[in-house]
Amino acid sequence: MRSTFDLSPLYRSTVGFDRLLDMLDQAADVEPVPGWPSYNVEKVGEDCYRVVMAVAGFEPDEIEIVQKDSTLFISGRKQPKDETVQVLHQGISDRPFWQSFNLANYVTVTDAKLENGLLVIDLVREVPEELKPRRIEIASGGGPKTIEHEKAA
Template sequence: MNRIDFSPYRRSMVGFDRLFDMIENQARANPGDKYPPFNIERRAADAYRITLAVAGFKPADIDITAQANLLIVKGQKPDEHVDGEMLHVGIAQRGFERRFELADYVRVANADLADGLLVIDLVREVPEAMKPKKIAIGGNTLTVVESGSASDSAAA
């Protein structure tokens, strides 16, 4: 069984169409292409790291593009002329493209290439306006409690 039926969830959950579409598209993606291999690591509550094994690629050979909710990593090696005859080619020379769906408010913080590993650090930064707030009502003042701190402001 390669197909998951999300119909019951689509009927009762509003606004999650994009999530269901992403899951279905990932299931249809080509599972045979495993190049280059990669790791995804959670480093903190809102920090992630993607590490791709890109042996033989230089920083100029790799293009990283961050769009709204999508990270695309492409690698394309220029044609190199080799002096002599290759008896065995075990190091991959082909280009690649890896796509990573990102959650809302996730941005690329840093990218580095060292020792054949491309490391991309991601950070989730929720805008202050989107963070949950507790509203306490007392007398003529309105107290907004955010992340354990309180600030008083006059109520209108």
């Protein structure tokens, strides 16, 4: 496993070494970093949840959201950069990311939107009616009921 080096302090404190630093950046493998981007998991109602992820600089078509069984996968990969622009210091990360969330039974995604650099994913837990607890009435008197008794009535 290769370790990742953060070269941003060098970009901030050097001038004229752009080519050398670019070569070092390109030589390093770009792997998703665990825990990045930052995110919140919020409970917004009895059975409603929200995942809010900070994805500044990403466009909606650069982010993929997939729910498979009880796992939610969120990944992002930037499109190739405009070669006419030379970035001397990059404070807004554009590295790829991958995050997964284990979902409880019957939790599904209801909405996803990208606003002000935040990816907001709304989830709801919808338990089917046949699986919800139901109250059973207790009959009193009259003895046991059988199918023959019902046919006679």
